[in-house]
Amino acid sequence: VFMSVKCSAANKGVFSAAVRANKQIGQRFYRLGLEFSGAGAEAFDNCKAGQFAELDVSSTALPPAEAIPEDLVDVAGRKILLRRPFSFCDVTAKENKTLAEILYCVVGPATLRMTTLSAGDSVSIIGPLGNGFWVPDGKKRALLVAGGMGAGPLEHLAKVFTADYPDMEVIAFAGAKTVKELPFEARLDEISQQLGFFLGEFAKYGIESLVATDDGSAGFAGLVTDCLSEWLGKSDLAGENMIIYGCGPEQMLAQVAEIAKDK
Ligand SMILES: Cc1cc2nc3c(=O)[nH]c(=O)nc-3n(C[C@H](O)[C@H](O)[C@H](O)COP(=O)(O)OP(=O)(O)OC[C@H]3O[C@@H](n4cnc5c(N)ncnc54)[C@H](O)[C@@H]3O)c2cc1C
Numbered sequence: 001v002f003m004s005v006k007c008s009a010a011n012k013g014v015f016s017a018a019v020r021a022n023k024q025i026g027q028r029f030y031r032l033g034l035e036f037s038g039a040g041a042e043a044f045d046n047c048k049a050g051q052f053a054e055l056d057v058s059s060t061a062l063p064p065a066e067a068i069p070e071d072l073v074d075v076a077g078r079k080i081l082l083r084r085p086f087s088f089c090d091v092t093a094k095e096n097k098t099l100a101e102i103l104y105c106v107v108g109p110a111t112l113r114m115t116t117l118s119a120g121d122s123v124s125i126i127g128p129l130g131n132g133f134w135v136p137d138g139k140k141r142a143l144l145v146a147g148g149m150g151a152g153p154l155e156h157l158a159k160v161f162t163a164d165y166p167d168m169e170v171i172a173f174a175g176a177k178t179v180k181e182l183p184f185e186a187r188l189d190e191i192s193q194q195l196g197f198f199l200g201e202f203a204k205y206g207i208e209s210l211v212a213t214d215d216g217s218a219g220f221a222g223l224v225t226d227c228l229s230e231w232l233g234k235s236d237l238a239g240e241n242m243i244i245y246g247c248g249p250e251q252m253l254a255q256v257a258e259i260a261k262d263k
Helices: 002-011 038-045 108-113 148-164 224-234 249-263
Strands: 011-023 029-036 051-058 084-087 092-096 097-105 122-129 141-147 167-178 206-213 242-247
Touching: 011 038, 029 038, 029 051, 038 092, 038 097, 038 122, 038 249, 084 097, 084 148, 092 148, 097 108, 097 148, 141 148, 141 249, 148 167, 148 242, 167 224, 206 224, 242 249
Parallel strands: 141 167, 141 242, 167 206
Antiparallel strands: 011 029, 011 122, 029 097, 051 084, 051 122, 092 097
């Protein structure tokens, strides 16, 4: 672990990335595609799933008044003093470029400004930062548990498993308060309560998913952690062969830790 941390830290720096795309995928969700060249491409092609970067959007324009959600009208004009942290949902090294994608939710002044970024713009980014997810030896099954926006880095991890750990059986659990808060492109109203290839973001790596919403508007009715518990209750694989990765609200992570301890 020390070696990999050292290695990624050695490459970190301040880089400029070119925006390739900024696609809206739901009321409040976007996927921002970035392209790094030169030293930035080298630094980010090593980026591990779960690592993050700090974006400077202080001089990015606000959207027009009519495009600002009502609940953000009061905060929209705030000056952006600090960079904002984001992890990646996909990283691809391509020739001498590195393509990286961020799945983000519009929650305040900085993420509101991010929605106006468009192809050809450039963004200042510090990274890669943090340690990322770690895969211990001897595991046969990995469970990815995402709460809301936590899905992004777990999509990246799903890609890593498929590429580098072909024998690992992986299942994704994705939850949100309601169907509208699931950050995916699928026909979410068609999702059943069963395990299936409903979420294209995981299905493209051959990974099945279970979807949960607190209000039952899609998939399992209840918390994603209850969905996880129920599934584990039916699973015959021993706990020591399994690893659970979580990304989401703190309460969800605490509950995932409890469930893992019991198993
Ligand atoms: C390591 C790391 C990785 C992240 N990765 C992503 C990502 O991949 N996609 C994504 O959409 N967001 C991610 N975030 C959260 C993101 O940084 C914030 O949503 C963003 O900074 C909000 O900026 P803002 O100016 O739009 O809103 P602000 O005005 O700064 O915040 C708006 C509201 O969101 C709350 N909030 C802000 N940050 C967080 C947070 N980290 N957790 C819980 N509530 C928060 C604030 O309390 C406030 O109520 C990540 C955060 C961290 C620390």
